[in-house]
Amino acid sequence: MKWRCCILMLLSGVSLLLVSMGSYAKSASFDPLDTIKLTKQGQQLFALFHQRETEPVKTLNSVEKFLSTVTDSSPPAYQALSLRIKHDILVNEGKLDAAEKVADEFVFLGAKSRKKWIVAEALTLKAILSARRGHAEVAYNLINQAVDLAEQTHYDRLLSRALNARGVLYSRRLKYEDAVKDYQRAISLVDSNASIGYLSKLYSNISVVYSRVKEWGKAIEYNMQAIDVALKSTHTSYEHLVVLYANASELMLEVNDLAQAELFNEKTTVVAEKSGNTKLIIHALWTQASLLMKQKQHLQAKPLVQRCLKLAKNMPDPMLYNQCLLGMGEIEFVLGELAPAQQHGQAALKAFEMIENKALALRSHQLLADIFQQTQEYPKAIHHLTEYYEGTQKVLFENREAQMFELQEKFENEINVEKIALLTAENNLKESTLERNKLREKFWLLLFVCIVMFSGWLFQRYRQHVQRIRRLSSSNKDLFNQSNIDALTNIYNRRYVEDVVIQSSASLSSPYFSVLMLDCDFFKRVNDTHGHDVGDEVLKACAMRLSGQIRDTDVLARWGGEEFIILLGLDSPTLPTEVLARMNQAIANKAMETTDVSIDMTVSIGATLPVTKKHLTSHWHELKISADKALYQAKAKGRNRAEVASTRVVS
Template sequence: MVKLYSLKTRIIMLLKTVRATQASLSLLSVGLAILGLSTSTVAAPSVTFSSLEHTHLAQLSSSPPQRDNDIEQQLDNLLDGELIPSDHAALDELLRHIDSSTPIDTFVRAHGYQVMRLARSQQASAALALAQELKTLAETHTSSNALSEVETLFAETYLATEQMPLALTQVELLKQRLPLTSSARVRYHMQHLIARVLQQTGNYSEALEHLLAARELVPATQTQGQARRRLSLNVLLARIQAHLGQWQDAQTTTAQAIQQAIAQDSPQHLPDLYLLHAYAQQYQFGPSATLVEAFLKTAAVAHEANNSRVEMLGYNNAGAAALLLQDLNAAAEYLERGRVLATALERPLERSVTEFNLGYIQVLEGKHAQGIAAMLSAAETFNQLAQKRERMLLLTHIAKAYAIMGDYQQQAATLAQQLKMTQELADEQRDQQLADLQLRYQATEKNYQIKLLEQEAELREQELAAQQRQQQWTQATAIVALLFLGLLAFGYRKTRQLNGLLNQANSELQHQSLHDPLTGLYNRRALTDPTVGADPRLQSVPYAVLIIDIDHFKMINDQHGHAVGDEVLIAFAQRLRNSIRATDNAMRWGGEEFLVLFKAIDRDNLLEVVQSVLRKVVQSPFATSAGNLPVHISAGCALVTSATTDPRLSNAVKQADTLLYQAKHAGRQRLHYALSPEHVESLSLRF
């Protein structure tokens, strides 16, 4: 059993280390097992739920916030896990006895477990709808504890469904509500949730601070739940230590947490703890027979706990470690078990990695043609799902396979492909910097030309002034007068020409500063220009903001080259320009994102206009030098009316961007639109 002070001490020491070094952190990626390089995430459990009857919500009395101690005790007894009961049937039976007479704090807590079950089963809409009903009740009863618990449920839903921007926004709200919350249990849940969100987003220093705050609250919570809460905090601490590369500390923490879980009869934590402990061994000591046994132990524990995901990762990593030890028979056996589980779980990324390793084993066994074919087939699937840096890692092992086969020509070609991908990554990082530098250079050059024209115009004005003075001194003959008039007319015309050149230069500079050089559309700067984004009409009449993103555009660049990608962007912009109304403005928002301002458009016409525009843009393939390429899109659209609380354009753009993010998270090829701030709808864009 871990002493009470040990967790607090380790958190403080790790927090000091983070603050002192400010070193770059090595993050664990998800579920890869390429020749021994593997990591994991925590999957949400599969749950069932019973719906909350609206009549119960409507009939709750308006008594002051309070708790039902008997029901609270029953809920505590059900909490065998950290956050929600694992016995769903028992919870459903208890919920059937909770009605309009139940005090609000207890009512919200009990039905809050339903929200979390829905969220962990990826039913985000249902979870958020139920949480909103509970929030309305909490506000009606003016219960600060109940309202804090509901806001935490929103954050739990966003975290479980990987909506990290919304989760981070909710975290800021929870920080403000912490001083208003008196319940130690609710405050613990809030601090625990904040720490998990910050850990998921890489803010380890602040995550540790909230983890320590949660640890300080444990003694004030119910006695029977204190041990499992300390266990949960140890699990979270071990994950942060692993993310920070503190492998020895991670091993110590996971070993103690495993002992805690066994002593407390909390098997639900054991699979991930054994897996994390083995990872720490792997990254500290490298492959060994002991490491293989550690991953096999992980698989066995996960199988007993019916956790197929961790069981799959255990076998995959045991096989990868055995492969590095050149124990090919054992490696093939373990990898094949992992492949079967990945197939059953419908995890194509993990399955492709396992099949890649199995192909590598065949190459090592002398089955060259069969093995390299399996590796290339697996790499094709992997490349569709992984990032470019991860794909480069596969090329390293493909090159090694060709070297084993003695096919040095293919090895050289593979290494050249890897070198090209390395250069592409570097080029992509420089592209934006070069574009900005080029624009700044062009603007400087135009300013220089303008100054030269201004100086020439000033000189001409001085010459004309001298001619005018000469006229005053010379009036001897009509010929001289006529000559003067001719010179004056010439000077006037020349001055007009110079002024025209000056105005033209200014106009060109203004045009370049507001337009994208590739597509010719407006750029982001146009959003603040009085004739485009800052048009006063946007503040006084209904308008809408639409943001469009080309789905998987990076794959076009990767497969066909950046020149073909530019062809698609140019054609896309042309179609978009031809599809909008004359009163609207289209702009390239950045990369493969485009923004449209619909001016003077009302609620009744918006959806029809937007659908028409999107259909015209992508209903037919794009003709490029690489052939006809189909293009799919996701979009978010926000309407601003006189009833909108904040009608500013910046707020509308932010809302449209959030809706676009939700559309992409929902599977892409969708339009998420809000005709009012509180009502979001979704449409398919599969034309």
């Protein structure tokens, strides 16, 4: 089973865990906070812990005063909680160097007192600090040590926090299955006494995973739940609210709900300004700039991103500065300022690769590919385009495979239902036959009227059985269409092509075949500009025009998204390029007429050199890769063209 399928199944399990949390019976676990709260001094420290974000200056003074009175006989738990409060305040103020020193004091305290739980707390803080500084590998090693120690001491409250932090690191590395497992386990450790604000963070992180795999509906659902929980908490920080509102704005942009996106953008700005925190103000500026860029208002977005860069330049967290740097490159590209756009894109790519943020690194590759196509530096364009496609196609293909898996399960379940129905019908017919034989034995004993009545009854039963069998046959036909026909374009789907090539190649009548991959050029712009309904109409029109260009010996299918595939049947091992040219012309020569607008559309085509039908089956995977690479070449050379693979997959 592919990781993408596992992610969707695990995420479904998260929902069940969240529902059942209230009645979850936890085994006994260690929690130092329970001991601290038993004394008057401990209760005072606990109150300071909850006000560290709302009243940082007052809280820091109180904690410094307490730490100045600490002696060797002071309880280590009190010292640990005081250091935690001081560390969190320094982090919120962006003083990461000072926070690092406090974390080191934390480690020393754990070693001195020989308390594993204190060491685990310290390692968790140091891991999160390392992640903020962009030292991903260091952060990963530290958080693994923290998880091990928290498990050894049964410190479930800390273990839940450490698993959440490790889940974030996994998510940045695109290891979504591992991230979901950690979030799921963290949720199972949250008890009825846990802060609902922390539960909000778990909801938010699950939302991020859904958004990374482009499940926008679920991402919005969990983010809105996170907001609802956060607003009910009395200890929700400004930073958490800014993140939630900014994520909500970006998610609403993805589903083209501009009104809601603007509403959450305003909320992001209000909370950030109220906090006075530079990091949060940068976050709010970036959210506002993203909204303007989505609305094609790049000139208005540019000064906001410039302000982001100015504020983020001296921030200890490199993520903020480089994200703004990438945004500036994207704006400059749209405005035609290619030289600075290239410079900013390359700098951002180098930084994101260094801190192992693969999602933003792929976005940087996409920007640089577009820039080098504009400057006609095709080898560089092909390099970045290949990096981008190889990174993104993995997620897209896994998404399709998950859909195929779900469809296959549905198909098999319905087949089982049909089998049961057919067996029932067969048994009914047998029973009916027995009844008819009994009637014949008594034939001479019955009156003519009774014979007519029973014959009519038998005929009615027989007709019902015939109708049932016909319905079952029709249902099987519908099931075939659901499994093998694309619902939008009414042509074959990916599953059908895979089945024909791997299992039913005898149904293909031509001796030779070429595999063609077709991709609609700039299709994302159609969706972003005119909406997904218009995009769907364009895809249907493309499918109809391509259907007019193929013969009975060819197979046309929707491969997924805006991609199509054609198995082009040939009589000889020579590929007639004029056929490919006709397909380009069929799409490009006439605008697509939709309900609202006319759309000029083109396609790029990648084709393999012809192979025999036998080799089509045995080298299917290699042929798909060869066609994909040819498609990348067509994209890199300006689109609206066809490229044939330079090498033959089979000698």
